[in-house]
Amino acid sequence: NAGVTQTPKFQVLKTGQSMTLQCAQDMNHEYMSWYRQDPGMGLRLIHYSVGAGITDQGEVPNGYNVSRSTTEDFPLRLLSAAPSQTSVYFCASRELAGRYNEQFFGPGTRLTVL
Amino acid sequence: SQQGEEDPQALSIQEGENATMNCSYKTSINNLQWYRQNSGRGLVHLILIRSNEREKHSGRLRVTLDTSKKSSSLLITASRAADTASYFCATASGNTPLVFGKGTRLSVIA
Numbered sequence: 001n002a003g004v005t006q007t008p009k010f011q012v013l014k015t016g017q018s019m020t021l022q023c024a025q026d027m028n029h030e031y032m033s034w035y036r037q038d039p040g041m042g043l044r045l046i047h048y049s050v051g052a053g054i055t056d057q058g059e060v061p062n063g064y065n066v067s068r069s070t071t072e073d074f075p076l077r078l079l080s081a082a083p084s085q086t087s088v089y090f091c092a093s094r095e096l097a098g099r100y101n102e103q104f105f106g107p108g109t110r111l112t113v114l
Numbered sequence: 115s116q117q118g119e120e121d122p123q124a125l126s127i128q129e130g131e132n133a134t135m136n137c138s139y140k141t142s143i144n145n146l147q148w149y150r151q152n153s154g155r156g157l158v159h160l161i162l163i164r165s166n167e168r169e170k171h172s173g174r175l176r177v178t179l180d181t182s183k184k185s186s187s188l189l190i191t192a193s194r195a196a197d198t199a200s201y202f203c204a205t206a207s208g209n210t211p212l213v214f215g216k217g218t219r220l221s222v223i224a
Contacts, residue, residue, distance in 0.1 A: 033212075035214075040216065041216065042202065042214050042215055042217055043214040045211050058211060090156055090157070092157075096209055101162070101206045101212070102159045102162060103157075103204070103212055104159070105156035105158070106156055108155070108156050
């Protein structure tokens with residue numbers, strides 16, 4: 001299993017540009033989520049999904065869109081990038097049901113918005 | 115808002131010493147998890163303790179949970195330079211998203 005994969009690893013954007021951060025998992029996990037990590041702020045939840053066709057907002061959703069058309073993929077879209085979105089973005093997945101909720105993380109995408 | 119709060123924010127110890135990190139949280143939980151993050155990498159799950167458990171061991175890791183005080187501690191015994199990383203606690207309630215703290219940065223000096 002590849003686990004959780006993210007592309008690209010690094011990206012530089014100009015203010016106002018749009019882009020999509022890709023996330024895929026091959027563990028058949030129902031639950032997927034996106035976090036951003038800023039220095040001194042820990043991980044903050046952007047959006048999450050409990051299954052194909054279902055998404056919900058997390059703590060910091062403004063400026064980001066998501067969709068979940070398949071179980072495997074959960075792309076994060078920045079419609080009009082702003083310098084405040086400079087951050088490291090992590091995608092994660094886990095099983096939805098059951099008592100064990102270990103979350104698996106991708107390697108991250110480091111985004112810089114100029 | 116973040117539920118888990120780790121303490122201390124940073125910790126520096128000598129190789130071979132024990133490292134203790136604490137986590138406090140605010141609401142009822144199903145379980146509490148600890149994760150490690152090496153610099154520039156994603157988080158890796160270390161250990162999970164359920165709300166009806168008080169202590170759990172995994173190799174050199176020992177986790178305790180006190181639900182009455184809404185706190186947990188992570189002990190790493192006989193630390194090694196390779197343990198240098200940031201450590202995060204995360205709380206789980208039902209199927210709601212995991213909520214992470216801000217982390218403790220551990221430096222183990224050889």
